[in-house]
Amino acid sequence: MGILSRDRLNRALVERQLLRERTGMSALATVEHLFGVQAQEPKSPYIGLWTRVEGFLPKELEDLLTGRQAVRMLLMRGTIHLVSARDALGLRPHTQLKLDRELQSGPFASRLRGLDLDAVAEAGRAILDDVPQGTADAGKQLRQRWPDREHTVLGNALRNKLALVQLPPRGLWHRSGRAVCTTVENWLGRPQEAIGKDEIVLRYLRAFGPATVMDAQQWSGLTRLRETFEALRPQLVTFRDEAGKELFDLPDAPRPDADTALPVRLLPEFDNILLAHADRRRVIADDRLGVVVGGKPTVLVDGYVVATWSLGKDGTVTVDYIDDLPPSRKKAVAEECDRLQDWVRAG
Template identity: 85%
Template sequence: MLRERADESALATIEHLFGIQAQEPKSPYVGLWTRVRNFRPQELEDLLTNREAVRILLMRGTIHLVSARDALGLRPHTQLRLDRELQSGPFASRLRGLDLDEVAEAGRKILEDTPQGTAEAGKQLKERWPDREHTVLGNALRNKLALVQLPPRGLWHKSGRAVCTTVENWLGQPQQAMPREELVLRYLKAFGPSTVMDAQQWSGLTKLGEVFEGLRPQLVTFRNDAGKELFDLPEAPRPHPDTPVPVRLLPEFDNILLAHADRRRVIADDRLGVVVGGKPTVLVDGYVVATWSVDKQKNITVDYIDKLPSSRQKAVAEECDRLRAWIRT
């Protein structure tokens, strides 16, 4: 949806993109603005407050904005990775010897009774496990439970700290893992043509090769310049390489920068620090050439990585003017 803004609802766009990176609470709003014609922040705020969309830990162990339906279907797929993180991550040694399932169930009762931050819940858990740090116990809940961050966290006109409860409690429905085949097809709809490794990089899952093989009769395949096999949906749009791509302003950690193992289709390897550092980026002709920032007066500043001809700089300035006008409304 970066080649041409779509006439779609915010919810349809979120589902088409199979979630939007949302580590920064307001970044999904810019991500939708740059993809959807006439998008207004109130539309996304309504989705969050009406429980049609949620902010939840998903792909790659990071916060994503997804539809309620996708939250229930995607979250079970992430559990194995999150469990492994607890076993080998920075808190592993301080969790050793704990029955993490027992900790999780105790935390579930706390957070479903009174939504709160995981650190606060950790303080209550410490009463039962006094030899453990409350922050470590809270982090265990972050990984072991499917927690959603409740509004006003993530609202455009008003924000707040991360207050959590379980997705089952918030949505009133149990989790039910979608088939891995559906997961791969949805990924390709958003980000194909892609390799198996691309899908695994995006999702944080492993062993997707067998899923691609099972779906092969339904897909089309290509070879890239390196000889790697790419998969795509037969009906997916694949514009000619010379198709013009307009200037686009992307928020922090935008999906298009993180959805493939080989990111060189969008950004050079030696510039990945820009993405990792969480800087909003500027696409010119579909490639990252600059970063941008907005100050308290809603003025936008662009820092160029590449030298651009004046015509391209003018196009960037015009897109910045459009974003500034939208932010100020």
């Protein structure tokens, strides 16, 4: 069992996240490889795919959304993700326990007390499958049956209790809109069918490893994954990080040398590379986590976050440096910003 330095963990993560060299895979294959793309901001997945996929054009993702091959829905960590249709049906059952707990302890918990949430969910399902709409709008209709409850509270219950998909034009590049929802079963015409936890762990390691059990739990929002890792141990290899924590990995997964050269990459808000581990120092220092929480797009130089960036209405990219970089690195950042500007203006 060898020791993997932080730089080697960084290189492995960057490689598996398709950030060392842009991939020639399709957008759909890339989304499945990444096991979901953060989509809290509607246009973030487009930037996330542009920075990873050679020749990516917004229309490719728009076609996946309108063609029902990919969807935007509440998944890992209780946040909106872009996933393939197959993964939507397979992953969503695993998130229900966490979402149920949120209703019991979150900001709406006291106002939901005494309510039959299963009955609310079934009434909401009938409404949203009949006419897709916002959850607050559905909540207004539910008040006819539960007049003592606020419509926003009832709508929030639907958000957690039902597997809801945000329908286009929400999430399109050229136009968007408010979040109009229906159930994933109604939209895709198929029932949910949970994939095995072993598949979740293996695919997580393929996209984010090497990783600890706590890392996988942080990414997924699931608990008690230790027994899944232990059952898979004969198929995996193990290492230690510099702090002595056990890391699991796939035997054939890439683990580049620590000095592997990396290009500049621009990441969108809440990119999963920044959120997929309990210890995020393999890509961002602890004292910089605020830029992620604050929803700022980030810049990777040599694999680590060194700056944030923003996109103006005219398509101009502006960089705010956290570190003082040498001129050669700033030149590389400027060149990547120019490429993004050209892509945005052409899109």
